[in-house]
Amino acid sequence: MENKSHGGVDLSRRGFLKSAGGLAAGGALGQGATAAASAGLLGDGVERASGEVEIELTLNGTKRKVKVEPRTTLLSVLRHRVEPALTGTKEVCDMGSCGACTVHVDSKPAYACLLLAIDCQGKAITTIEGLAQGDTLHPVQQAFCEHDALMCGFCTPGFVMALSACLDAKPNATLDELKEACAGNVCRCGTYPHVFQAAVAAQRAKQAGGAR
Amino acid sequence: MSSKLPASPLEPRAQDGAPKKKKILVPKVENGHETMVEIEVDDVAGPEWGPREKLRLLNHEFVRVDAVDKVTGRARYTHDVRLAGMLYAKFVACPLPHAEVRVDLSAAKQVPGVVEARVVRDGEIRFVGQPVAVVAAKTREAAEDGARAIKLDLKPLPFAVTREQSLAANAPEVNRRGNASKPDERGDAAEVTAAFARCAAAIEATYSVPVQHHACLETHGAVVDVPSNDAATVYHSTQATFASAGEFKGPLKVSDVEVINEHMGGGFGSKFEAGVEGRVASELARDLKVPIHLMLSRKDEFLAAGNRSGCTATVKLGGTQDGKLVALSASVDRFGGLGGGSHAGLPYIYSVETSHRSMRSVYTHLDGNRAMRAPGHPQASFAMESALDELAYALGVDLVEIRKRNVGDVHAKQLERAAREIGWAEHPHKSKPDLSDAVVKVGIGFGLSQWGGGGHPECRVTVDIAPDGGVRATVGSQDLGTGVRTYVAAIVAEELGLPLGGVTARIGRTSYGPANASGGSVTTASLAPAVKHAAFNAKRSLLEALAKTLASAPDELVLDTQGVYDARSKRRLSWKDACATLPPAGISAVGEWQANLASNGVHGAQAAKVRVDTRTGEIQVVKMVCVQDCGLPLNRTGVRSQIFGGMIQALSYALFEERVIEPDLGLALNANFEDYKLAASREIPEMVAILDDDDTRGVIGMAEATIVPGHSAIANAIHNACGVRLRSMPLTCDKLLLGLAALKKG
Ligand code: FES
Ligand code: FES
Numbered sequence: 001m002e003n004k005s006h007g008g009v010d011l012s013r014r015g016f017l018k019s020a021g022g023l024a025a026g027g028a029l030g031q032g033a034t035a036a037a038s039a040g041l042l043g044d045g046v047e048r049a050s051g052e053v054e055i056e057l058t059l060n061g062t063k064r065k066v067k068v069e070p071r072t073t074l075l076s077v078l079r080h081r082v083e084p085a086l087t088g089t090k091e092v093c094d095m096g097s098c099g100a101c102t103v104h105v106d107s108k109p110a111y112a113c114l115l116l117a118i119d120c121q122g123k124a125i126t127t128i129e130g131l132a133q134g135d136t137l138h139p140v141q142q143a144f145c146e147h148d149a150l151m152c153g154f155c156t157p158g159f160v161m162a163l164s165a166c167l168d169a170k171p172n173a174t175l176d177e178l179k180e181a182c183a184g185n186v187c188r189c190g191t192y193p194h195v196f197q198a199a200v201a202a203q204r205a206k207q208a209g210g211a212r
Numbered sequence: 213m214s215s216k217l218p219a220s221p222l223e224p225r226a227q228d229g230a231p232k233k234k235k236i237l238v239p240k241v242e243n244g245h246e247t248m249v250e251i252e253v254d255d256v257a258g259p260e261w262g263p264r265e266k267l268r269l270l271n272h273e274f275v276r277v278d279a280v281d282k283v284t285g286r287a288r289y290t291h292d293v294r295l296a297g298m299l300y301a302k303f304v305a306c307p308l309p310h311a312e313v314r315v316d317l318s319a320a321k322q323v324p325g326v327v328e329a330r331v332v333r334d335g336e337i338r339f340v341g342q343p344v345a346v347v348a349a350k351t352r353e354a355a356e357d358g359a360r361a362i363k364l365d366l367k368p369l370p371f372a373v374t375r376e377q378s379l380a381a382n383a384p385e386v387n388r389r390g391n392a393s394k395p396d397e398r399g400d401a402a403e404v405t406a407a408f409a410r411c412a413a414a415i416e417a418t419y420s421v422p423v424q425h426h427a428c429l430e431t432h433g434a435v436v437d438v439p440s441n442d443a444a445t446v447y448h449s450t451q452a453t454f455a456s457a458g459e460f461k462g463p464l465k466v467s468d469v470e471v472i473n474e475h476m477g478g479g480f481g482s483k484f485e486a487g488v489e490g491r492v493a494s495e496l497a498r499d500l501k502v503p504i505h506l507m508l509s510r511k512d513e514f515l516a517a518g519n520r521s522g523c524t525a526t527v528k529l530g531g532t533q534d535g536k537l538v539a540l541s542a543s544v545d546r547f548g549g550l551g552g553g554s555h556a557g558l559p560y561i562y563s564v565e566t567s568h569r570s571m572r573s574v575y576t577h578l579d580g581n582r583a584m585r586a587p588g589h590p591q592a593s594f595a596m597e598s599a600l601d602e603l604a605y606a607l608g609v610d611l612v613e614i615r616k617r618n619v620g621d622v623h624a625k626q627l628e629r630a631a632r633e634i635g636w637a638e639h640p641h642k643s644k645p646d647l648s649d650a651v652v653k654v655g656i657g658f659g660l661s662q663w664g665g666g667g668h669p670e671c672r673v674t675v676d677i678a679p680d681g682g683v684r685a686t687v688g689s690q691d692l693g694t695g696v697r698t699y700v701a702a703i704v705a706e707e708l709g710l711p712l713g714g715v716t717a718r719i720g721r722t723s724y725g726p727a728n729a730s731g732g733s734v735t736t737a738s739l740a741p742a743v744k745h746a747a748f749n750a751k752r753s754l755l756e757a758l759a760k761t762l763a764s765a766p767d768e769l770v771l772d773t774q775g776v777y778d779a780r781s782k783r784r785l786s787w788k789d790a791c792a793t794l795p796p797a798g799i800s801a802v803g804e805w806q807a808n809l810a811s812n813g814v815h816g817a818q819a820a821k822v823r824v825d826t827r828t829g830e831i832q833v834v835k836m837v838c839v840q841d842c843g844l845p846l847n848r849t850g851v852r853s854q855i856f857g858g859m860i861q862a863l864s865y866a867l868f869e870e871r872v873i874e875p876d877l878g879l880a881l882n883a884n885f886e887d888y889k890l891a892a893s894r895e896i897p898e899m900v901a902i903l904d905d906d907d908t909r910g911v912i913g914m915a916e917a918t919i920v921p922g923h924s925a926i927a928n929a930i931h932n933a934c935g936v937r938l939r940s941m942p943l944t945c946d947k948l949l950l951g952l953a954a955l956k957k958g
Contacts, residue, residue, distance in 0.1 A: 069353060071353065072353065076352055076353070079292075080300075080351065080352055081351075084294075085292070085294050086285070087285070087288070087289075087291070087292035087294070088284065088285015088286070089285070090289075090291070090429070090430075090477075091291070092429045092430075092510065092885070093510050093884065093885040093886075094509075094510065095510075095884065095885075095886065096886075097884065097885040097886040098429070098885050100429060127285065128283075128284060128285035129284065129285045129286075131284070132284055137280070137283065137284070141280075141283040141284065144279070144282075144283045145275050145276070145279035145280060145283055146275060147849075148275070148276065148279075148849040148850060148852070148853050150276070150279060150282050150283065150693075151693035151694070151695075151853055151854075151857060152429070152430070152475070152476060152477050152478045152692060152693030153278075153281075153282030153287055153475060153477070153693065154289065154429040154430050154477030154478060155429055156282050156283055157283075157285050160283055179893045179894060179896075180893075180894075182892075182893050183892060183893050183894050184892075185892065185893070186429070186885060186890050186892055187429075187892075188426075188427050188428060188429050188478050188480075188861075188890065189478060189693050189853075189857045190856055190857035190858070190859070190860030190861055191853060191856070191857070192856070192860060192892075192893055192896040193856050193896065193899045194852075194853060194856070195893070196893075196896075
């Protein structure tokens, strides 16, 4: 919740309390207090860190040129800056506390909202759209369908990416390790029991020499 | 609501040519609140669900038809809509609970990439988080720059954000008619006082629950396309697709609005209105002539998109030696911010011989509450189940017995089943908590629920059969994640003898035909009968057409999973061949609500087992059980998912969830997912969902019932474990440790 890596979207909490503290002390918050100034980041006018540059990212095996600012997150690139947009990766908290934006970066799970796009150059980025091989679902995707590990589905891509990364790296993960692998993912609909069932089923399918 | 249903031409008529009518009671839900209204429907023999053992798909487990779209990221939510030339809009919110606000847009308009900046509302602002300005920009980042550049001139005004502040003698005015509403009284106080004299024991205590957030993962908002030719298309994350279309017409100044809502990331009662975000997005799209994407930020969502109201309830409850409830008196304060709050009333679902209660709203400078999954019920459950538990220990009556003694047969039976599943008979300390020196202690608690969940006639479903054998079921209804799209396809497939994959369901668009708003668990009981009716009519039309082609009679034709069998010619046609005889236009049949296919009123019993660590105060729920009826379960897997979902939301409410407002500054301290904790994978216990298959009624919605009693059962289990009665949610380790210390002191 403190200043974000890409330039303080919200008031930082410290700045927020600071300005409000003046209010409690009977100080004048009125004149000149601005939503921006209290964060202490900008003067009266507006400064931007810099302009856009073009970089190349490897998204689901394809090299894509994309214009970004230094502060642009990988999540913002996926959802808003590539054409067609890769909107399967969800934005829920934009601050690393829900897991909805989980992708694989060089096969490791990562929160796309916490990564700067420029730092992702030269890395292999897989999103939910690139997890299946053609029409063959990843065993985790398949198991999520079969065990009804989804309801509204908004958290689902994040869970699938977190668990598939875990099982790909650690085929013999214990149930506890599987739960740990998605401990940062939030599901408001409450699909967890079916998510765990699906994770275990996917593991069995993989071990039985399933799809891969 | 229309009180008449047009009769289907295929249905038998009464002698005089007009269909016979009958009056039935159906629930009507407005903004998530349910009342019963009487309507008139045709009294004719329509489709039947048929014997359960004959069902092939329904009442079985099957995979959602949109599961693959959801696991591959293909499912498109409102957040995901991208239109050419679309601008991203972002709100600036008032940071104070009560202030006079002036907005200066000049700097924001200079920000590169910002196309428009506007005042949304200025003057007196009455809650933290109220949108006061908006920017629309070419990129998300530019919208953020623009929002930061907006200057707010804030003149703080006196505020009240707590009950005490609101009720203080010199409190600022929150509500013109007084900061507390006139109490609503039920029952006779004098009679209750007399009844307490007859009680073998009575307890009195105050219970409180905090404000909870819906925390839909998809925030509120809309993507509005540019209106043209008096029409517009709006993508909206809404529980009320059809009502929403009406709301957008005004700000878009068009007479025709198509609302598209293919998938939505949760609603839980908070998404019935277009809201300020819908209005502002429409005005921007209309004036700027570009599509507008306006979805609330997570912080806006926490501060201004609704919540479940909190409450305090002071309850006195007395009973006879054997646990019959005799007297209850209660006074309840609801905390719904600027809204009235909701509370289902006491003694909630238990019968008490004599009761009196008084209830009022206490208003504060916080955003108003909205309907949230079983509005008012979890609050009532917590006070009633806790008080009942306290009385049971005081009387020395078994916790299951005291409940059974004061409810009907269905609840009693379900409770026994839940008790069996949680291991009540083997539990070592039933009538007293474990007061030993053990460090880790285990306890069990119970709670009951009920809900309406009946349907009403609002949906119109079309089933099309094409000459190539393709079948399409079409209705505008939204799917909040309950599996609507799937059962629409399954009901039609069942009726036509097809596999689930043989039917395509199209939902989530106003042009697909009217459907109800999804609140009060009414969707299934409203929609499923209309789907069944449409499929039934399509089948009749198909057989009538075939009878002509085959020179047979509709009554001689049997449609099953093997296709069509003609008893007259002893000939069999595959589904494909049968459909190939249809005219090029195929068959199109419409269905409407059928009273006989739905029912109303569900029951549930839940049990929780917890483990508490008396050194650290850690509370871990180790097992939860729910026994739930719902009439005919359409997809048993989907029903189980919903039951788990309700139980987990209750667990999360019990242990973690609470909106925290700093009382001196009036600021919301945890308007994000870092500080507002939701239960996640590490907190999920062993969970058992049992469908009560004794229930042979038609379809009924049960989603709300499942969220009602879980937190109460957990609080009761904590007391059973260690003797600490936590009367204020959330049930946290600090409260438990204080309770344990107080117990020690005696
Ligand atoms: S959106 Fe990235 S963790 Fe929540
Ligand atoms: S399925 Fe809805 S949030 Fe997880």
